[in-house]
Amino acid sequence: MKKFLNAAKNYFVDFGKAVIHGNLWTKSSLVVMGAGFWGCGQYIKGILVTAMEILFFAVTFGFSLEYIRKLGTLGTVQREETLDLTTLTKTVNDYDNSLLILLCGIIGILFLVIFVLFYISNMKRVYALELEKKADRHINTFREDLRELINGKFHITLLTLPSLGVFLINIIPILFMICIAFTNYDMDHQPPTYLFTWVGLENFKMLVTSTTTVTFGYVFIRILLWTLLWAFLATFSTYFGGILLAKFINDKKTKWKKLWRTLFVITIAIPQFITLLLVGKMFGDYGIINSLYNKAGITSFLQDIGLVSKGLSYIPFLSKPGWAHVMVVLINIWVGVPFQMLSATGILMNIPEEQMESAKIDGASEAQIFWKITMPYMLFVTGPSLITAFIANINNFNVIYLLTSDYVTSNMKFANSNAKEMDLLITWLFTLTNDYSNYKMASVIGICVFVICAVCTLISFSRMIAGNREEELQ
Amino acid sequence: MKKTLGMIMRHLFLAVLALIWLIPVVWLFVTSLSAYKGINTMHFFPTKWSMDNYAQLFFRPDTVANFPAWFKNSMLIGVFSCMISTIFVLMVAYAMSCMRFQGRKALMSFAIILGMFPGVLSMIAIYFVMKLIGLSNSLTGLVVIYSAGSGLGYLICKGFFDTIPASLRESAKLEGASELTIFTKIVIPLSKPIIVYTVINSFLSPWMDFVMAKLMIRSKDPADWTVAMGLFNLVQRTLVGNYFSVFCAGGIIVAIPISVLFVIMQRFYVEGITGGAVKG
Numbered sequence: 001m002k003k004f005l006n007a008a009k010n011y012f013v014d015f016g017k018a019v020i021h022g023n024l025w026t027k028s029s030l031v032v033m034g035a036g037f038w039g040c041g042q043y044i045k046g047i048l049v050t051a052m053e054i055l056f057f058a059v060t061f062g063f064s065l066e067y068i069r070k071l072g073t074l075g076t077v078q079r080e081e082t083l084d085l086t087t088l089t090k091t092v093n094d095y096d097n098s099l100l101i102l103l104c105g106i107i108g109i110l111f112l113v114i115f116v117l118f119y120i121s122n123m124k125r126v127y128a129l130e131l132e133k134k135a136d137r138h139i140n141t142f143r144e145d146l147r148e149l150i151n152g153k154f155h156i157t158l159l160t161l162p163s164l165g166v167f168l169i170n171i172i173p174i175l176f177m178i179c180i181a182f183t184n185y186d187m188d189h190q191p192p193t194y195l196f197t198w199v200g201l202e203n204f205k206m207l208v209t210s211t212t213t214v215t216f217g218y219v220f221i222r223i224l225l226w227t228l229l230w231a232f233l234a235t236f237s238t239y240f241g242g243i244l245l246a247k248f249i250n251d252k253k254t255k256w257k258k259l260w261r262t263l264f265v266i267t268i269a270i271p272q273f274i275t276l277l278l279v280g281k282m283f284g285d286y287g288i289i290n291s292l293y294n295k296a297g298i299t300s301f302l303q304d305i306g307l308v309s310k311g312l313s314y315i316p317f318l319s320k321p322g323w324a325h326v327m328v329v330l331i332n333i334w335v336g337v338p339f340q341m342l343s344a345t346g347i348l349m350n351i352p353e354e355q356m357e358s359a360k361i362d363g364a365s366e367a368q369i370f371w372k373i374t375m376p377y378m379l380f381v382t383g384p385s386l387i388t389a390f391i392a393n394i395n396n397f398n399v400i401y402l403l404t405s406d407y408v409t410s411n412m413k414f415a416n417s418n419a420k421e422m423d424l425l426i427t428w429l430f431t432l433t434n435d436y437s438n439y440k441m442a443s444v445i446g447i448c449v450f451v452i453c454a455v456c457t458l459i460s461f462s463r464m465i466a467g468n469r470e471e472e473l474q
Numbered sequence: 475m476k477k478t479l480g481m482i483m484r485h486l487f488l489a490v491l492a493l494i495w496l497i498p499v500v501w502l503f504v505t506s507l508s509a510y511k512g513i514n515t516m517h518f519f520p521t522k523w524s525m526d527n528y529a530q531l532f533f534r535p536d537t538v539a540n541f542p543a544w545f546k547n548s549m550l551i552g553v554f555s556c557m558i559s560t561i562f563v564l565m566v567a568y569a570m571s572c573m574r575f576q577g578r579k580a581l582m583s584f585a586i587i588l589g590m591f592p593g594v595l596s597m598i599a600i601y602f603v604m605k606l607i608g609l610s611n612s613l614t615g616l617v618v619i620y621s622a623g624s625g626l627g628y629l630i631c632k633g634f635f636d637t638i639p640a641s642l643r644e645s646a647k648l649e650g651a652s653e654l655t656i657f658t659k660i661v662i663p664l665s666k667p668i669i670v671y672t673v674i675n676s677f678l679s680p681w682m683d684f685v686m687a688k689l690m691i692r693s694k695d696p697a698d699w700t701v702a703m704g705l706f707n708l709v710q711r712t713l714v715g716n717y718f719s720v721f722c723a724g725g726i727i728v729a730i731p732i733s734v735l736f737v738i739m740q741r742f743y744v745e746g747i748t749g750g751a752v753k754g
Contacts, residue, residue, distance in 0.1 A: 103603065104606075151653050154657070155575045155578075158565040158566065158568060159565070159569050161562065162565060162566050163625070164622075165562065165623055168603065168623075169596075169619060170588050170623050171588070172599070173596035174591050176602070176603075177598070249488070253484060260488055263492040263495065263496060265736070267495050267498075269733040270502065270726075270728075271681070271702070271725070271728055271732065273684055273702055273706065274729075277705075277706070277709050277721075278501070278502055278722070281714075287513070288515050288516075288518065290515075291516055334494075334495065337495075395593065401685075406711075429592070429594055429595065430597075433597075434598075434689070439598065442595070443595070446591070446592055449592045449595070453592070454587070454590050457586065
């Protein structure tokens with residue numbers, strides 16, 4: 001933290017130095033950014049930088065400034081249509097579109113921030129160039145600058161396009177949705193017909209209140225707990241299932257190893273959304289499993305022991321809470337184990353043989369070898385990916401959404417908040433945006449999911465990035 | 475005696491497991507060959523066999539099922555976003571793994587933080603952004619969505635690049651090679667497994683995704699849809715009675731390119747994943 005503050009301080013001090021001590025060319029770069037380069041003979045570079053400056057001002061004053069100014073209110077003029085009775089044409093007033101204001105405002109501000117950073121570093125670069133010229137050192141020609149872009153500064157070439165993409169697809173949308181969490185953008189405030197505006201922490205308060213009309217508090221806690229439980233069960237069941245299966249198949253006593261492996265791997269070839277929809281239909285209330293179970297008398301047996309209520313003629317595999325919770329975990333095992341088996345196979349093959357051999361000679365049993373040698377090794381290698389898998393399961397949209405798309409909740413409290421018992425936070429979020437246009441609550445939930453994922457990642461953060469292990473390995 | 479019994483039990487156990495894992499796949503296959511169009515809930519195997527579902531899929535596109543168009547759309551999206559994402563991932567991974575520059579660690583932490591935001595959260599916002607730049611409701615827009623952010627998924631590839639000895643790059647540098655030459659002539663040829671892994675992953679994810687496609691493509695004309703969207707539509711309540719076995723046939727056809735890719739990558743898959751996983 002301190003290091004960061006120091007770096008920030010130096011950043012501005014250097015800028016100040018450049019402004020105070022620079023010569024006329026450098027100083028005039030404050031207005032025309034390319035001037036300093038022209039002073040040192042780097043004409044093309046100077047023109048490019050100035051062109052960028054002009055572009056920025058053109059975009060800001062021609063387009064985004066208008067939106068940035070309205071960001072404070074998100075628009076005040078509501079759309080109104082007036083019908084001119086003599087000509088029978090509709091005229092629409094010059095209305096504000098809150099959505100457009102927010103989106104373009106954010107883009108405009110991002111642009112501004114980037115420009116300011118560029119501006120400051122440009123001053124420093126110009127000053128450094130001036131000093132070099134004074135010291136009579138070699139100054140790069142434009143051609144040499146270009147060459148530098150595939151050599152010493154190759155990372156700039158490499159990272160420019162991908163970062164632009166990330167800006168477009170990740171950063172702008174995320175900032176936008178975070179802002180939405182503090183507005184009242186929902187079904188009743190939809191642009192362009194209506195305006196929405198800032199409401200502060202109102203939505204966060206709503207998420208923890210539960211009254212007779214607002215049930216978000218009640219539903220949120222339940223869905224949060226189920227999400228965490230699901231992520232835990234789904235991660236560990238497929239993880240251990242995969243390792244055990246891989247171990248079982250790779251065992252010396254197993255014949256036709258390749259055949260077994262292939263049989264399990266076949267299931268991966270069919271896209272997940274197809275198998276999930278298919279399995280969902282198989283376990284449907286009037287699906288094939290139910291009719292076969294009915295014929296075999298399993299349904300009536302389950303009714304006798306009380307697992308299925310007497311009023312139903314089928315087993316509610318995916319349509320009643322409890323049953324459905326268990327089923328999605330089981331089906332997820334079916335989906336996930338082959339993948340896990342595959343990667344575990346690779347890792348198991350890399351376990352140093354000598355360790356196992358010597359353990360065997362010392363009289364260790366199979367179970368001891370598994371728990372004392374195989375598992376610690378597996379955990380060491382796959383530890384970080386286990387946490388990634390946990391986070392992926394918190395966000396496991398497909399399994400839940402595709403399996404329970406026909407699920408109808410009978411709990412009024414859930415129904416009031418447009419949720420079902422089976423929902424994860426992420427599917428709830430999706431339903432809220434896609435079916436009910438309740439963007440404000442969806443954004444709040446999204447922020448909660450982010451916080452959960454962030455906490456999980458922080459736990460493993462030090463292991464993933466910190467330490468200079470990457471240097472050691474090279 | 476006890477030993478052979480153990481052997482039999484072991485293989486019997488595996489056989490039962492394999493059976494459980496294969497039942498849905500077999501059901502998918504046999505239903506795709508059924509003459510009955512809806513869900514056969516009474517029998518596992520169809521009562522009447524026919525190849526008609528495949529014929530309908532390919533040669534008789536109608537107002538709800540236009541498989542040839544879906545296949546073409548998905549193929550285009552898959553191929554283009556695969557090319558762009560692979561290039562992006564390799565570029566970012568090289569910069570992060572093989573180069574040392576100011577702010578590298580900060581960028582890496584930033585990428586991890588960005589990765590923690592749930593994708594579903596930004597989906598709707600992405601739709602608004604795409605609408606703003608006029609790319610919503612188009613295949614180009616989908617290609618942009620699938621590939622633009624792919625640079626963030628560089629970690630596994632970086633893990634692989636980290637294992638390439640730095641001495642190789644240094645000696646090339648001493649001989650006067652530029653970073654570009656090292657990247658294209660040394661690092662890339664050495665990274666075949668991870669490239670295959672990246673290519674296949676980035677081809678498959680748009681191929682299988684349907685949520686994003688459903689959100690982006692608002693067209694009601696099935697000819698504009700992707701395979702995933704179209705097949706998903708076929709099992710909705712109003713259509714499932716007439717199109718379920720067609721859906722199954724589509725599922726089998728979709729599995730073919732994936733299986734082919736899988737056979738190619740099987741050799742590399744394990745290598746690629748573990749190569750990267752060791753370093754996280």
